[in-house]
Amino acid sequence: MLAQELVEAVGAQPLLMDAVRHDRLVAAVSHLPYLLSVGLVATTEEVAAEDELVWELVASGFRDTSRLASSDVTMMLDILVTNRQAVGETLSRFANRLNTIAHLLEASDEEGLRSSMEQVRKRREGIFR
Secondary structure: OHHHHHHHHOOOOOOOOOHHHHHHHHHHHHHHHHHHHHHHHHHHHHHHHHOOOHHHHOOHHHHHHHHHHHOOHHHHHHHHHHOHHHHHHHHHHHHHHHHHHHHHHHOOOHHHHHHHHHHHHHHHHHHOO
């Protein structure tokens, strides 16, 4: 299989899957991070419309989480439109997660927030060992 040999030749590990599964998975780990980065910059622009000083406060956290917003727009638009269904489903999942966080904040549920954040922190650490 030529494609698999090419992947292996560059030192990558081939993962064989059908197109639907691929689209669903890359929507979560590639396309959603791009859209979050775009949303972060756009939201901060809204804050800046009220107070430009916000741009003086950006540091490494903002730089790191907004990096993907610098991606080629034409390429990303093509990717997003081509995979619109899976991207939409993933965005809905993320919106639900944000709503849960908002509810925990509104309820001053520090223990619920801590538990959620700690669970995610542990998972994140396990991904990039």
